[in-house]
C-alpha cells in the first residue's frame with residue numbers, strides 16, 4: 001500500500017493533507033471570484049484542444065492535480081454570480097451552502113440507510129416535515145430530497161401511474177404495464193418542463209402519452225381547454241393518469257391556476273402533480289406566497305433548491321401528500337431497510353427514494369434556513385421578482401427593445417427589434433446577439449422561444465444584481481444588435 005494520506009481519515013498526516021488540499025483549493029477559488037470577467041470567452045474548439053486528462057502510472061500528487069484543475073477547469077468556468085450571467089435558472093450560491101458542502105463532502109454520509117447517516121437521516125426527515133407544513137400538507141414525513149426537478153417529476157409521474165393502475169387492482173411494480181397503453185395519458189400545459197415528456201418516455205409510455213393543454217397570454221394553463229380536452233379524452237376512451245401543473249414555467253415563470261386545476265381533477269379522481277421547481281421558492285415569500293394558493297390540494301409536489309433558494313447543485317425535494325402511496329414503490333433490501341428495522345421505527349430513507357446511495361443535500365437548505373432566517377430569505381427571493389418588474393418597465397421605454405411578455409416571477413422575455421426585418425431575420429438576429437455576448441465573455445443571456453417567437457431571456461435570480469447592472473447589460477444587447485445589423 002502506498003500513501004495512506006490519500007484517504008481522508010483521523011491520522012495526523014491525512015488531516016494535514018486534507019487541510020493543505022482544501023487551503024490550496026479555496027485560495028484558488030478566492031482568486032477566481034475576484035476575476036472581473038464573466039467568462040474568458042474560449043470557444044468549444046479551444047477548450048477541447050486545451051483540456052486533456054493526465055492519467056499516468058505514478059500520479060501527479062494532490063498539489064499538481066489541483067493546479068491543473070485551476071488551469072483547465074476553474075479559469076474557464078462560468079461565473080454564475082456575475083451580474084451579467086442571467087441566461088438560466090442557475091443561481092449563485094449562498095456562502096452557507098458552501099460551508100454545508102464542506103460537511104457533506106468530508107463526512108460522506110449516505111442517505112439510503114440510517115446506519116450510514118444517523119443524524120443526517122433525522123435532519124432530512126425533520127426538514128421534509130417542515131417543507132410539508134410550508135406547502136400546507138397534513139403533518140407527516142412523506143417526501144424525500146432528490147437530485148432536482150427532473151427526478152422529483154419522475155417520482156410524481158411514476159407514483160401517479162402506479163396509483164392509477166392500483167385503483168384497478170393491478171400492480172405495475174409486480175406485473176409491469178398492462179392494457180392498451182396508447183390510451184393512457186398525462187395532461188400538462190404547452191409550457192410544462194420537457195422532463196414530463198422525457199419521464200413519460202422513460203416510464204415506457206412515450207411522448208405520445210403527453211397531451212398538451214393550451215396556455216393563456218401569460219403562458220399559464222388554460223383551464224377551459226383542460227376541461228375540454230379531459231372531456232374529449234373521456235369520449236375517446238382515453239384514461240388520464242395525471243395532470244401536471246407548473247408553478248413557475250422555465251421561461252415565463254408562469255404559475256398555472258393550481259386551485260382550479262385541483263378542483264377539476266378532483267371531480268374525475270385524477271392525480272395532480274405540481275412542478276414547483278422554480279415557483280416553490282415563493283413558499284418563503286410574504287409578498288408573493290399567495291401565488292401558490294392551491295398547492296396544498298394536490299397529490300405531489302416538486303421543489304428545487306438549486307434554483308431560487310440559492311443552494312449549490314444538486315438540491316431538490318419531492319413531497320407526497322398521502323404517505324400510503326409510498327407503498328407503490330416499496331422495496332425491502334435485507335441489508336438496508338429490513339422488516340426488523342421498520343418494525344423498530346428505523347427511518348431508512350431508501351424506501352422513499354429512487355436513488356440508493358444519496359448525498360445529504362438537505363443540510364444545505366437546513367443551514368440556509370437557520371443562517372438567513374425567514375425575513376432575509378424572503379427578501380432575496382422577492383428581490384428577483386421585483387427586479388424583473390422594474391426591468392420590464394425599462395425595456396418598454398427603450399427603442400430597439402420589445403417586451404415579449406409581462407414578467408411573473410424573476411424572468412424577463414424580450415427581444416431586440418430592428419425597424420425592418422421579417423420574423424426569421426429577427427429570430428436569427430436575437431440568436432446571434434446571445435451567441436456574440438457569450439463569445440466575448442461579456443454576458444450570458446438566454447435565447448428561447450415564447451409562443452413561437454425567438455426572444456432573449458434574463459433570469460434575474462441573483463439578489464446582488466440591481467436595475468443599473470441590467471441597464472448596462474441591455475445597453476450591450478442593443479449595441480451588439482446594432483453592430484450585427486450594420487455588419
Ligand SMILES: Cc1ncc(COP(=O)(O)O)c(C=O)c1O
Pocket residue numbers: 089147148149150151193195246248249250275277278304316
Ligand atoms: C419548471 C422546471 N421543472 C423542472 C426542471 C428540471 O429541474 P432539474 O434541472 O433540477 O432536474 C426545470 C429546470 O430548469 C424547470 O425549469
